[in-house]
Structures are given as C-alpha cells and as structure tokens.
Amino acid sequence: MSKRGPNVALARLLDESGLSDTQFIRAVNRLAAEAGVAVRYDQPSVSQWRGGTMPRQAVRPFIAEVLARRLGRPVTLAEINFPAPAATPDNRTLPRTVDELADLVRSDMDPSRRGVLSAGLYSVALTIPAWPDIVGRMEAVQTGQVRRIGRADVEAVSAMTDRLSELDDDFGGRYARPMAAAFMANTVAPFLKAEASSDVRKAMLSATSFLCYLTGWMAVDERHHGLAQRYYVKGLELAGASGDHSTYCHILRGMSVQAVDLGHGVTASRLASAASAASPNSGPRMRAFFAGQQAHSYAVAGNRANALQSIRETEMAMEKAESQAGTFGGYSPATLAYHVAQVRYGLGDVAGSVSSLQLHFRLRDATDSRRSGLIFNTMLAERQLEMGHLEAACGTWNRVLKEYPKVHSSRVDERVGKIQELLRAYQSNSTAREVYERARGISADRHAKSRT
Template sequence: MAHRTRTPNEGLGRLLEQAKWSRSQFALIINRMGADAGMDLRYDQSAVSHWVRGTLPNPPVRRLIIEAFSRKLHRTVTHAEAGLPPAARDQAAPGIDTVEEIVDLGRADMDPSRRGVMAAGLFSAALSVPLFSGTARAADAPPGEPGRTTRIGAGQVESVRAMTDRIADILDELGGAHARPMAAAFLVNTVVPWLRAEATEKVRKAMWSAASDLVYLTGWMAMYERDHGTAQTYYLKALKLADRAEDHVTYCRTLRGMSLQASNLGYGPLALRLADSAAEAAPKAGPRLQAFLTGQQAHAASMVGDHRRARSLLAATESALMRADNRRESIGGYDQSAYAFHISHVLYEGKDLPGSITALQHALRVQPANERQGRVHFNAVLAQRQLEHGHLDAACASWGRFLDDYEHVSSARGDEHFATMRRRLSPHRKARSVRQLSPRVGAVALLKA
C-alpha cells in the first residue's frame, strides 16, 4: 500500500516539466507501460498529483516511472533524481543499484561546483567490502536502456579502455581537477548506456570490466582530491562491476587502491587488511601486478609496526619487478619509482629518516618525465622530511622543484602540500633560503587564488 513522505517530491515535478507532460498524460503513459508489463493500472491526474506532493507509488510502479522519463528524455534517469527510493533489492533488476549510483555520483562529479553538496557521506573505516564471487552471469545484467535498441561490440569496449588511458595521461600531466570531470562525463553519457545495451555474453563481460577500470580511476582521482567519501563509494562500485565481469585483476587492483586510501588517512590496520585481501584475490597475478600489490602490503605492514614482514614484502616486490616487462600501464602500473617510494615509506615508519630521504631522492631520479602530478607529491613529501631532518636549505630546494610542477597542476592534494609548505616555512622566514624562495611562493599563491 502506498504511503506518504513528509516533503513534496520536487525531483518528480522537475522531470515532468522537462518532459513537458501534464499529470493526466503521465498517468496514461504509466497505465500503458504497466499493461505492457502485465500490470492492470488505472491511475489518473489525481494519483500523479499525490506523487508530486510526496506519496510514494508502489515499488513496481517506481520502475515504470523511471523508464518513462528515461525514454522521453533520452538519458538515464535514476531513482534518486526522481525523488523515489529504489525498490527492495529482491524486487529491483539485478545490478540496477550499482549503475544508478554511478550515474548519480558521475553527474555531481561532472560539475565541480556541486561536489560540496554531494551526499556521498564520509570515509568509513568500518565498511564491509563485498567478496569476489566470480559467479556473475551476463544474463544477470540490467535490461537494455529503456527505449533503445543499441547493440555494442568489441569496438565499444576498446573505446572505453582507450578513453581510460587518455584520462590517466591527463591526470598525470594536469591533475585530477581537470581529469575527473571528464571521466565522470564519459561514464554518465557513454559508458552507462553501453552497460545497458544489447551484447553477446563475452562483450557484456568485457564492458563491465572496462567500466570497472574507469570507475576505479575516477575513485582514485577523488581520493587525491581529498574527497574521500566519494572515492570510497566509487571504489565499492568498481568492486561490484569487476565481480559482475568476473575480473579478478581489476577487483584486486581496486582493493589495493582502497588500502592506499586507508594508509593516506592513517588507518594502518585497515590498510593492511585491504592490502592483504588484494594480494589474496589475485593468486595468478603477473609480476608487475604482484609488485603493485606487495609494495602496498609492505607500506601497510610498516604502519602497524611489523617491520620484519615489511622488509620481506619489499624483497618480494623487488624480485617481481625484476621479472616484469617494460610495458606502461595507465591503471595498476608499478615501476622502480613507485617501488622506491614504498621503500621510503617503510623506512620512515621504521624511524630511518635519512634512509627515507635517500629513497625518495632515488624515486624522483627514476620517475618518468611525464608524471608531473607524481613529482608534485614526491617533491613535497621529500621537502617535508628534509625539514624534519633539519636540512632547511635542501628542503627549500625541493620545495622549489615542487613549485615548478605545482603551478601547472590543478589538484587538491597539491593545494594541501602548498599550504603545508607555507605553514612549515613560516617559523624560518628570516633564513636566507626561505627569503630566496618567498617571492616565488607569493607569485604561485596569486596564480592559484
């Protein structure tokens, strides 16, 4: 039986205006769609008025409402946009929650000005991570996009993977603030309709896998934009997509990303649990992926004080890298620079500050030239540790190199490093090296204002 909510449904009212439907017309459309689905519905204008005022239609009717607007507006309309809670999981189409939530996340991400009002919630240190089941079937995927007869093939899958690579390149060169809205727009406008298009079982699984990679990358960017609740939500959606695709590799890469997020926030035990789960989820990982996973395990182990295990995992990481080829991967890539950065983390957690600094300097020497965003982070961390070690002049030199790249990168993580630099240099403002750096700092501050 229908029941009332406390507030009018403004979302449904907006959709009626966008569709240019009267309430009587909408009632007739829902009745007709219900008949096509074997439902005997006899709604009229007054029923629609009740919905707009806040009455909730029964769960099967909610899905008809979503489909009606999706057909009319030629885009994916979600339950949240229509102001309607989705049907209970056992009544909804399989996978519908994952896809709809990706659409809602992506639409907010497409407009950076809306991110402050996103209802993604805070980072949870006690979340339940879905297990990899590997039992999904293509037939379980959501039905085709309402009103569409689109059929996709291998070409569309390759388009998603190619676009993911391009976005990763933009991320490296210009920062997440530029790349993340692009990823979100591509997800919402292109990938979601393809997820719901007709396809063979092989192509459908490949599309779910490619989409999982892109969702993971978008979460990675949200993480480095300090939007941790949104990042965690993206990661959970990537896990579900990877599971549906039976893609063990993307699943474990995503768990590893979640471990890195936890370690960045200081949750050592959670970081280790996620890193161990990632390694366990990829028993047949190639050597580069193995290094990618064990390097993060080493970092997390050092955070909880298990330095013996951390050193053992670093040795396994080095061995795996020696067996890896030179192929660059936009997602899940791991190289000598990343390995040296993990060494630095482990040494720092073990109170070996000089060794940590030396490892960071090596990481910068071997870092690929096109990874500007990576240099921003590496140089900023190096400068902070050099200052902690009492080497002010060296820290200022590292912060100077940080500024070389930071002025070209739009990134919340870079902004945070810039603020940290100004705060930590303030007590030393009379020192010669700080006075020499100050005009540059002021110029960049004006540029970023």
C-alpha cells in the same frame, strides 16, 4: 534534537571503545571536519546523547564511524539505537548496480549536488563486496534497448579512459574528473543497457569497472574521499559482474592507497592483503605491485615485522620481473624505491627515506606523472627539513613551485600549502625567506583564480 530514554546501546559501545567523553567528542569534530562539515561539539553533548537526546541526523554517521574506527569493525546506526535516515531520491538504494552508477554520475555532474557528494564520509568500516559474492552477476545489466553495441564501442571506452588517465596524471583530478563523470553518464551508462553479445557485454562491464576506478582515483585527488569510495565499490561490483578478477584486485589496492594516505594503516593493510590474496595467478611484477603496497600499509600501521617482510618480497619479485607488459600500474624500480622510502619513514628511518626518495627520482622516466612528481618532491623536502637540511629542502621546494601552477590537484595544493607553515620559523635565512614568499604568492594566485 529529540529526547528519549537513556541510550544504553551508545553507552555500551562508548565503554567498549575505551574513549573518554572528551576524546570521543574531539574525534567526532575531527571526522566532521574531514568530511567538510563544520560542527563544534563539546563534552556535555556526549552526556546528552548517552541520556537519550538524539543528535542531528547529519552528525549520526560521524558518531558511528568514530566508534567503527576505534573498535575496528562496522558499527551501524541501528546498533547505536539511531534511526536510519529517511529514504530520499538521493540516498535510497537502487536495485541494480548499473542504475546506482548512473545515479552517482548524474549527481556528480549536478553542480547543486556536488557539494553534498564531496562532503561524503570516508568510512574505514565500508563493506567491501567479496569476489565470490559478485562474480558473474550479469543480471545486474538490463538489456532491451534499441541500440546494440560491439567491440568498437568497448575499444572507444578503453581509449577514452586512457586519455582521461593521461589528463589526470598531468593536470590533476580537479581538471579531469568532470570530463570522466560526463563521459560515463552520457556515453557509458547507455552502453551498459544496450543489447550486446555475451562477450561484448563482459568486455564493456570490465572497461567500465576500470573507468570507475579511475574516476574514484580522481575524487581522491580532490580529497572527496567518501565519493571516491562510492566509485570504487561500483567498480568492484562491475568487475565481479564481468568476471574481471585483475581489475577487482587492482581496485582493492587503490582503496588501500587511499586509506594509507589518510593514515588508516590497519584498514590499508587489510585492503592490500585482500587484494594480494584475491589476485589470480600473476607474474613477479604484479606480485611486487601488491606486496609494495602491503609493505607501505604495514609500516603506517606500525607493524615492523610484516612491513620488512613485505618489502623483501617486493624486492625479490622485482628481481625476477623481466617485462612490464600485461601488468597494471607498470610497477617499476622507481616505484619500488618509493615504497622502500615509505617503509623506512614509517619505521622511523628519516635519512634512509630521503635516500630512497632521491633514488626514486633518479629512476623515474617520462611515463611517470607530473602530479606524483610534485607530491613526492614535497614529501622529500619535508623530510630533508626534518633532518635539518634547510638549503636542500628549499631547493626541492623551488622545483615544486616551478611546476605547481600546471597542476590542479587538491593533494598537491595541500602539500604546497604546508611550505609557508614549515618555513615560517626560518625567516632569518634568506633562501628560506625567498621560498616562503614565492610559495605565498603562488598560493594566493591559485586561491584568487579559484574564486573567479
């Protein structure tokens, strides 16, 4: 750490945030842990930073992000009087979207870089490119390569994306994302620089945009949230370059799902509303697709009136929907029941949430993913236990543990890991003790395999 004059800018922002020094430093430590960085600062560190002591470079982004989350707006390093990090091959800004994407997937494939990428910081103050700022920017792709691509190449990328999505749904992001990154680096990136007609180029950019979204979703499943945001932003830029408004809105909604799962309700509702507002003319099922996510986000943000209004809009749109054809996400009655469950739970109705989750499972069909079934079942069990229904919760968890070994998902790992913690107080009950021991054995086996 280096010492300079008092950091008036940092002191001003801390005062504006209303956080005490103790609250602030705890938030910095929590955020660092979220990003996979082990730090343990205490209150005197804040006094030192106010006085001009420069924190370590790795910690500075956490300080800016804590302030951004508290203030509800972006906070740059320059605004806190911290110098920008020196340009390196890993963090310098490349001039073109396609080059940036190629650099990202190459780094993602490099085992020596993967730990750095996965520790990337999730930012609620991330700058989202607006549709008018990125639409039609075809100059992002440089032509001049020897190879020329055609419609068959676009169809191959789309078909491979579908296969990767199926693998992700059934087996988890940890299983599928390395294949997605390799495919993007070895096949798709060269396609983006090849010669093509205008129509084919737009179609390839659009197909790559959705592949970026899928790869980001896989990173979310691995709890690599900063990395996921990088893939999402590249997807937004490519969607704009191709004029693909639908995919642009779909990615914004996916970013809202990520934010709401992390508990950032205000950010999630902002992203969901942006997706809905930017959506082109769409049918009722697509409107439900966006409104359902808005409702969930508002509920997590504690905005009861908007949550209830949005879920009513979702229900009315679904009543008008006749077909899933041509819609992203295949928003279905089962999905609606899930969103109703999340709204009810966010607004304090635990019993209603359990009822809606049970309806969700009655409405599910073969197209719903194994991973989502596990996540939603653990959610159901936790809420059944919250109501005092121990036997029902144990029965739900047993269904989870039966399928769990087939899925390689950090999100599922996290929820299965909570079973022991939640059942520890119920060891006198034979059913609870049996589920506890089963969960402990399966988790130990998973950890052992991950070390080999």
